[in-house]
Amino acid sequence: MNNQQISKIFNNMADLLDLKGENVFRVRAYRRAAESMGSLAKEVSLLAPDELGAIPGIGKDLAGKILEFIQTGEIAHYEALKREIPEGVLELLEIQGLGPKTAMRLFKEKNVKSIDELEALIQSGQLAGMPKIQKKTEENILKGLERRRRGTERRPLGQVLPAAEAIVRRIKENGAVDRILLAGSLRRRKDDVKDADILTTSRDPQRVMEVFVGMPQVERVLSRGLTKSSVILQDGLEVDLRVVEKDSFGAALQYFTGSKAHNIKLREMAVRAGLKINEYGIFTIAEEKRLGGREEEEIYAVLGLPFIPPELREDRGEIEAALDNRLPNLVKLEDIKGDLHVHSNWSDGSHDLISLVRGAEEKGYRYIAVTDHTKGLGVAHGLDEKRLREQIKAIDGANKKLRDLLILRGAEVDIRADGSLDLTDDILARLDIVIASVHSGFKQSESQMTGRILSAIRHPYVSIIGHPTGRIIGEREPYPVDMEAVLKEAAHYGVAMEINAYPFRLDLNDHFIKMAKDLGVPLAVNTDAHVISHFDFMSYGISNARRGWLEARDLLNTLETVPLRRKLKACTDRKKNGT
DNA sequence: GCCGTTTTCGGCCCGACTGTTTTCAGTCG
Numbered sequence: 001m002n003n004q005q006i007s008k009i010f011n012n013m014a015d016l017l018d019l020k021g022e023n024v025f026r027v028r029a030y031r032r033a034a035e036s037m038g039s040l041a042k043e044v045s046l047l048a049p050d051e052l053g054a055i056p057g058i059g060k061d062l063a064g065k066i067l068e069f070i071q072t073g074e075i076a077h078y079e080a081l082k083r084e085i086p087e088g089v090l091e092l093l094e095i096q097g098l099g100p101k102t103a104m105r106l107f108k109e110k111n112v113k114s115i116d117e118l119e120a121l122i123q124s125g126q127l128a129g130m131p132k133i134q135k136k137t138e139e140n141i142l143k144g145l146e147r148r149r150r151g152t153e154r155r156p157l158g159q160v161l162p163a164a165e166a167i168v169r170r171i172k173e174n175g176a177v178d179r180i181l182l183a184g185s186l187r188r189r190k191d192d193v194k195d196a197d198i199l200t201t202s203r204d205p206q207r208v209m210e211v212f213v214g215m216p217q218v219e220r221v222l223s224r225g226l227t228k229s230s231v232i233l234q235d236g237l238e239v240d241l242r243v244v245e246k247d248s249f250g251a252a253l254q255y256f257t258g259s260k261a262h263n264i265k266l267r268e269m270a271v272r273a274g275l276k277i278n279e280y281g282i283f284t285i286a287e288e289k290r291l292g293g294r295e296e297e298e299i300y301a302v303l304g305l306p307f308i309p310p311e312l313r314e315d316r317g318e319i320e321a322a323l324d325n326r327l328p329n330l331v332k333l334e335d336i337k338g339d340l341h342v343h344s345n346w347s348d349g350s351h352d353l354i355s356l357v358r359g360a361e362e363k364g365y366r367y368i369a370v371t372d373h374t375k376g377l378g379v380a381h382g383l384d385e386k387r388l389r390e391q392i393k394a395i396d397g398a399n400k401k402l403r404d405l406l407i408l409r410g411a412e413v414d415i416r417a418d419g420s421l422d423l424t425d426d427i428l429a430r431l432d433i434v435i436a437s438v439h440s441g442f443k444q445s446e447s448q449m450t451g452r453i454l455s456a457i458r459h460p461y462v463s464i465i466g467h468p469t470g471r472i473i474g475e476r477e478p479y480p481v482d483m484e485a486v487l488k489e490a491a492h493y494g495v496a497m498e499i500n501a502y503p504f505r506l507d508l509n510d511h512f513i514k515m516a517k518d519l520g521v522p523l524a525v526n527t528d529a530h531v532i533s534h535f536d537f538m539s540y541g542i543s544n545a546r547r548g549w550l551e552a553r554d555l556l557n558t559l560e561t562v563p564l565r566r567k568l569k570a571c572t573d574r575k576k577n578g579t
Numbered sequence: 580g581c582c583g584t585t586t587t588c589g590g591c592c593c594g595a596c597t598g599t600t601t602t603c604a605g606t607c608g
Contacts, residue, residue: 025591029580059581097597099606132605136598184608197608223596230596230607240608242595255593260608267592272585278593 003037003044006069009078010034010062015090016081018100019107032057035261037066039316041515043484045070088114095144105130119145143220147232154192156473158503158540160237161186164196167239170215175208177201179249183256184240188310189543191506192473195238197256205243212241248280251293254300255279261315262308269303269319311546316514328549333542335552337560338367339535341412341435341466341498341526346391347372348380349530353398353407359532361405366561369408369433370395376414376422377439383411385427392430406561408432412466417441417448419455421462428461433568435498435526437466438479446480453486457495460575463568464524464556465490467500467507475504483512487519494571496522496556499548501541502534513548522567524556 014030036057037044044052044066052063065075085107091114092103106112109130110121118141121127128138164182172180177200181187184197202208205226212229213221222230222238230240244252255263256279263277270277276285281293282302292298297307305322309330312318321327343349344356351359353370360368372391373382383391388411395407410433414422421428421436428434436456444452456462468486469478490497497516500507505528508516516523525541527534545555552558556567 023580026580028591032581057581061580097606101605132599134599140597195608225596228595256608258608260592264592271592272583276593280594 002070003040006044006066007034007038009069009075010037012087012090013075013078013081015093015100016078016085019085019089019093019104020081021100021104029057029062032261033062039314039511041511041518086113088117091115092118095141095148097140097144102133115145115148147236154194154474155237156503157186157189157191157193157506157543158537160193160196163233163235163237164198164239167196167212167215168198171198171200171208171211171241175200175202175211176204177208178203178246181253183253184258187257188259188313189540189547191509191544191547195240198239198241199249199253199256200241200243201246201249202243208243209241244279247294249293250295250298251277251281252279254296257296257310257313259314262313262319265315265319266299266303273303275302309546311543312549314547328551330546331542331550331552331555331558333539335555335558336363336365336525336538336542337564338365338369338557339363339527339529339538340369340408340410340433340464340524340557341371341500341528342368343372343412343528343530344370344391346370346387347377347382351532353394355532356529357398357402357405357407359529359535363535363538365405367406367408367564369410371410371412371433371435374411374413374423376416382414382422385424388423388427389430408565410434412437413462414439415452415456417444417452419452421456421459425461431461432565433463434461435464435466436462438470442470442476442479444479446482449479450482450485453481454489457486457489457493458575460572462495463571464496464498464526466498466526467502467505467528468497469507469509469512471507471509472504473506478507483515487512487516487521490516491519491521493575494522494567496524499523499525499541499545501525501527501537501539501544503537503540506540506544508544508548510544510547513545513550517548517550517554522556523550523554526557 010030011034014027014034017030018027036055040055049067052058052066069075089103089107092098106118112118112121127133128135164186168180168182171177180200183199185193186196200208209224209229213224213231217233218231219234220232222232228242230238232238242256267277274285276283277299282291282299283289291302300307306327308318308322342356345352356368373380375382375384392409395409399407409431411431412435415436415438416422453465456465469481471478497508499513513523525545527537529535556564
């Protein structure tokens, strides 16, 4: 993945140039280019040289550096910068509250080249007393060091969202607030988040802030003002609360929802139109006349744009799409007609078939697919051919008694290291739906892994690839796989890619979802439920699907039962006929 | 360093809070 490497290098170069005190706009250009490279759908080495310049934020100079990296494996300018400033100095920037100016002074004046050396300097008492660094600053740096030690890694949405919603409820109950909403990456439903942003209006900001910083789960107050306060919770999560005027709520919501890249683009548009956007509203520059700000829609409307759903606000083409009036009509939770990946107590799930049916009925589903693990996954009591035959019989029996809901006969088979499946074709032929997933051999090379998944896609009975990249947020990196090749093959055979809604997975991620959609690959949002309460995870999968620009028609499980079964069968027929 | 239905040069999003200073730089989002 050259893209990620180049993105990392550009980010490092931005930091190094920042440390050197270079022009801030030059630094920003590198950061923007890094962002652009990181979210590029296509592998950059496959682009023609003149296509490089078309990437937003990449001009003549940076295109040259990208080419240089592809051809030689390094960038001379970057190597030179690293000789000038040791890489350990970059590490100092990871400390919250310590920025480029201080880091550079530490390096130049005290020869600090790493976090360890900074800690030694503090130990020796030589930090406080440097000009502009008094006791308070030292304390803040110590706190930043401690916070870094405890880890501030990004957390799964499914962990932070419930915690943040609980805080919102608490403030609502005690804080004399008027309107209150989550903002930031939580509102955009990003799959992993760094902190929680909450926005409110209130006639008594003092009181709201008191309630906020006084919550029992607050470990430390980072800052406290009348319009903004920040705290750190016992579990290390940072939460920011802002109180704004009623008339500014929409503008503030728009501003604090981000993303940064989306907002910068909007503001640039505004400036070109003689307007100014800040968190208080949208104004004409000439007369400072206020044109809106109470509602978020007003900001977009004044710019001549329809409302853009928060999940799309990543500067991945949504503003251009809005201008052309071709924003997607995003899929909603209510569009979902069933769950195609559910485990029962026949393998490692907790409930029997009837309980699962009850749970699904409560969601108003038309069908669920019971897709237990198979024998390759011994730890999960995977089913062998004999037990799967028994389960099929049990499902057929249960279906006879059901009127409004159908249980689809399924399995989540293992894609073995050589690409074969762990059950024989004659039993798979009796199923309505087969999910094929990788559960082992994560250390394979990219070409091996890709080949393995391609074989599964070509298998006549496979209709869905489960959690296609295998990542566990904050725990396990995705295994290396050429996703573009996988998606093209899936599009060719009509095999669906799963959007696994399990909060720690969210796999495919938003990025690959969009790529899949653009290539015409069908998708399915599944919860991978092992307990009935996991059915609730569907909303996380839907958020992810929305971030991938999906409409209801892009998903298998928005179909009614009959067309769904027809589509699954068509996929198998196509492969059997070798087309 | 990028970029252009105002521009190929001169702009580049905008403001809050903190700490160390007496008017502001640094950091963050």
